[in-house]
Amino acid sequence: MLYPRIILVAWIIFAVVAQIQVLLKKHPVERGKNKRVVLAIAGMLFLCLAIVPLGFIPTAFIFFCFYAYAFGFQSIKITVLASTGTTLMLWCLFEKILKMPLPSGFLFSQVF
């Protein structure tokens, strides 16, 4: 454990120095669109957690629609079309061309 200890000691030293520098000259933290970033993180969390149990196709479809909404896309028709097209295209690319199995999930495990 010598190596991690050396790193931890160095980390603490530099963190203290950086903290002192920050205290000496205060930087205002920019405030952005917190709601949108929370939605973006929530969407990604859903994708990462649900892709295996739900399967790629439904998860990707829901994720795409949700993200398009979160980033402010208005047209529902285009969102659904783009979502369907992207999901199917990616599924074909990975499953059929690259021969890399994507999670089928409990809904589609009997179909694919």
Added chain:
Amino acid sequence: MDTAVIISGFQQAFAPVSLLMMVAGVLWGTIIGAIPGLGGIIAISTLIPFTYNLPSSAALGLLMGVFCGVMTGGALCSILLNTPGTPQAAATCFDGFPMAKQGRADEAVGWSTVASVIGGLFSCVILIFIGPLLAEYSRYVGPAETLALLLMSLTCIAGVSPGGMAKGFMMSCIGLFIGTVGVDPMSGNQRFTSYIFELQGGIDMIAFFVGVFAMTEIFSRAFDPDETAKIPIKYTGMKLPGRKDWNGRLGTLLKSCLIGTGVGIMPGIGADTAAFISYAEAKHNSPFKDGIGKGEPAGIIAPEAANNAVTGGALIPSLALGIPGDPLIAVMMGALVIHGLTPGVRLMRDHPDIVVSLFILLILANLLMLPAAMLVGKVFSRFIRLPEPLLMPIVGLLCVLGVYVATNNAFTLQVTLFFAIFGFLSRLFGLPIAPLAIGFMLSVKLEVSLRQALLLTDNDPLFILKSPTAIILFSITALIPLWPVLQKVKASVSHG
């Protein structure tokens, strides 16, 4: 070498099937390299079954094409989406994407492709003319020298980080610490895994890079109060740099080629490390160092020339000694063995014609990268013209799929998300990402070198004094953090 052997090598390399396979390999490599998370290993592994029925030279053409194409594809993705297609292209994000955001994506792709081609060709020439000699020398590069080189590059990048040296070093330490998660490389004990099985192999490199670069970019775009950040990247086609543009940047190119080839020769370091070392060097010594990190071509030239120069460099110990210089080379060596070509001293002796054809195919593959980048770039340009609300979910899906198929593990996705949030918060609080990435990248290699050096000298911490090369490199490393202080002293003395 016998003229008949050279002629036979040329005949095999220029056989229509070899050339066709090489073109297919370059295109395939560029496409796979451009998909975040997938990389050279996947690109080559998926093609190995297709090589079974091909003649050896055609199989070599295919593999060499993929080998070179992957680097080009990775850079395209880094520049246009701030998403490293491959770990080797991670350092290209630092200047490639800022250039693209400034409306200079065409230029950035041009710089990256030209630097890649020159880096690749440079290492080919080195491979052909002084390969066997360098392979012999690489056996004398010990852990002390490797440690000194890695520490120097880490110090270079941390020392010139935006936001101050302390923040840079702190982020390097965090990166180094993240790299220690997993099984101890020497003793085999678990470290910081909380007995989570999936962490025993350490933090996955693809998960880390996709998290801190690509997903962080998505979150930053969702958050960014700066409306200019949402202007879509415009890419109309590659714009090659003019002769005047090279003024002051040729030195960076040459140094990066040398670094890439040198790192490639050292077994086990790899193209990703070469790219970061070269970037760190450029950031510290380039005449354009003030602009590096904000969208400066020298920041693209350095990693791209270096990671492509590794191709030839890494082939030197592989072909001459049978030691893979890179994980990608190891996979490729496996593919060669399938064709009855065992890399090592005997390959040069038993199949010299194949070695000649390999050299020629490598040169041709490097030259082909230019049209391949143009072609794949055109397809990419349509993709990035999509409005942001449609582009972001596609990038998010590609990131998650890339990580999933590369690791086949749902836990890695959670790790990716963790690093994405960490990267986003770091960006929000003005903490530099580059030292974090390079610290993580070099952590295992640094630890192994340190501990090997200590073992070889019976835990004598003064092992550095036993190698002249290490002494020089350690001295430079020690001087880097002191350099700004020395400059201030010099300035105050000159002002009286």
